[in-house]
Structure formats: structure tokens, C-alpha cells
Amino acid sequence: MGLTNFPVQLTSFIGREREITDIQRLLTYSHLVTLTGAGGSGKTRLAIQIANSVSETFADGVWLADLAPLREPAFVPQLVAQVLGLRPSLDQPLLETLLKFVHSKQLLLILDNCEHLSAACGQLAQALLSQAS
DSSP: OOSBOOOOOOSOOOSOHHHHHHHHHHHHHOSOOOOOOOTTSSHHHHHHHHHHHHGGGOTTOEEEEEOTTOOOGGGHHHHHHHHTTOOOBTTBOHHHHHHHHHHTOOOEEEEESOGGGHHHHHHHHHHHHHTOO
């Protein structure tokens, strides 16, 4: 497995082969894939399973940003930067640092538990995708 910050899965993943195949296919040509469903339906576990299965195709790793603990939308970029191992710079805004970092990278970033921060996550995703090559 490549670079990742995913938690170790203590149980086996069974089923959902069709969803896994469909999402893996989407990841080959799409820069943004959104998983939706009811709380507790296994979206996070599915995303981790898929990310682990494709991790070798992303030279700069696959990363999970769990936004559940956040309450302030302004902290979304900070949490993502922290997940990616970036340190804030005194002479550059954090978002600019983050955008410069991802510009030259080939990575998969999972923004998990976004529902309470949807506007901030959408803005960050749009900014990050604008840097994707």
C-alpha cells in the first residue's frame, strides 16, 4: 500500500463489489466523486476500502480528512493542510500554501463527514480541483 493516513481496519470488508467497481472506474477519469447516503450506511468504510485498493495509483498517497470534529467552516483548510502534513507559513496564507502543494501532486483526498460544513467543503474542493492537472 502507498502513502496513507487511514486507520487500520479491524474487520473484513464483504460485499458492495458493484459499488467498488463503479467508483474505481469513476476515479480513473473524474477528479471529484461524491458518495451520498444515510448516516451509518457505510460511506466512510466504502471510501476507505476503495482508497486502499487504488492507493498504488496515486504517487503522493491517499488521505482521509475527517471533518466530523470541526464546527467552524473556517478551519476546513487548516484540517486538510494538517492531514497532508503542511505547516502554516507566516508569509503565505494557508489556502495558498495548500493550493501550491496540491498543484504538483498526484493524490486522492477524501473529505469525510462534510454534511455540516458543506459550503466550506465545496469551496475548498473547487479551489483544490482548480489546481488539478
